[in-house]
Amino acid sequence: MHKSPLHQPTLFDGFFLGGFECSTHRRHDGRRLDLIAATGHDRHAAADYQRMAAHGIRTVRDGVRWHLIETVPGHYDWSSLRPMIHAARDAGVQVIWDLCHYGWPDDLDIWRPAFVERFARFCAAVAGLMRDEGVDVPCFCPVNEISYWAWAGGDMKRFNPMAERRGMELKHQLVRASIAGIDAIRAADPRARIVQVDPVINVLPRPDRRGDVNAAENARLSQYEAWDMIGGYAWPGLGGKPEYLDIIGVNYYSDNQWFLNGGTIGRDDPRYRPFADILAEVHRRYGRPVLVAETGAEGDARAPWLDYVTDQVTAALREGVPVEGICLYPILDYPGWANDRHCETGLYGLCDADGGRCLHQPLADALERHQARVNALLARPPLQIAAQ
Secondary structure, eight states: OOOOOOOOOOSSSOSEEEEOOOOOOBOTTSOBOOHHHHTTTTTSHHHHHHHHHHTTOOEEEEEOOHHHHOSBTTBOOGGGTHHHHHHHHHHTOEEEEESOSSOOOTTOOTTSHHHHHHHHHHHHHHHHHHHHTTOSSOEEESSSOHHHHHHHHHTSOSSTTOOSSOHHHHHHHHHHHHHHHHHHHHHHOTTOEEEEEEEOOEEEOOTTOGGGHHHHHHHHHGGGHHHHHHTTSSOGGGOOOGGGOOEEEEEOOTTSEEETTSOBOOTTSTTOOOHHHHHHHHHHHHOSOEEEEEEOOOGGGHHHHHHHHHHHHHHHHHTTOOEEEEEESOSBOEEOTTTOOEEOOSSBOOOOTTSOOOBOHHHHHHHHHHHHHHHHHTTOOOOOOOOO
């Protein structure tokens, strides 16, 4: 059987990326989360980036905290961001910057047109700063996980803006903001690359509810709504165009497949859909490069999950799907959103008083093994990994 030529990733400075949890949303109790601060990454960014480079991770996802930078409308305080830009440059690490990771300045109403206008100006300012700081080919995710945010914040009241039955309205607003932000970024720096990040899912009817086939398929297809809007394939009045879909970032975890109104579909279930098939469908739909923008597991499942995802991504590469990389996320342990519990998801743990972090050796070993494997597949020279 004929197979497509093997795709050669070129967009990022390495195939395996690390993602720093950077959520800044407000919870039900009104408390604003700031995971960059909670993990100590704000204080120890230089050491964290150097750790990434030591493991052959040359590209990371990280966050620009809008709520800290624009406390006064139109005035930008870069003191929380500029040191991170310098630390990444010194470590030789490329950054994909999230510009709105669920949070925004306190004085803004997310439902009003001013939200879109202010966000566009903020995006232009950040892009200008990156340009002035000498960042080569800046990469941005304008609005993180539009579809998930619209569901969690617009329908389920899980976090801000704590709404019910307004998910589609919120999705439209976030799409408008993303489009306006992309225009502003490209006006400030035409070299910039854009990653549009959302989860990919699979939804099936419960075995005892075969009449739910259409409802389950509609739920599955909802994963594409935000990308379709941004690309102008749906709701064209929002202003979408195909050129706004630059790189498709897919987030994938062990619970991203489920039965409609039922439970999670496990990998041992014959109905579980291989991740490689999902990646191929996304590429067929949009014809754009794909980045696995988030994937990971907790506890002892970390290394086995990376084994599975890498197996699936290499299978997709062999079928000609242009996958540009796999981002381990979160790359640091973090305190849980709802209860501050210690979530052991990272290559490294929470920091001690001196900024030290414990390495999760099984994940480090799996990462090194898969780096060598992917480099051999792509006929790349081996990475120089620092001794631990």
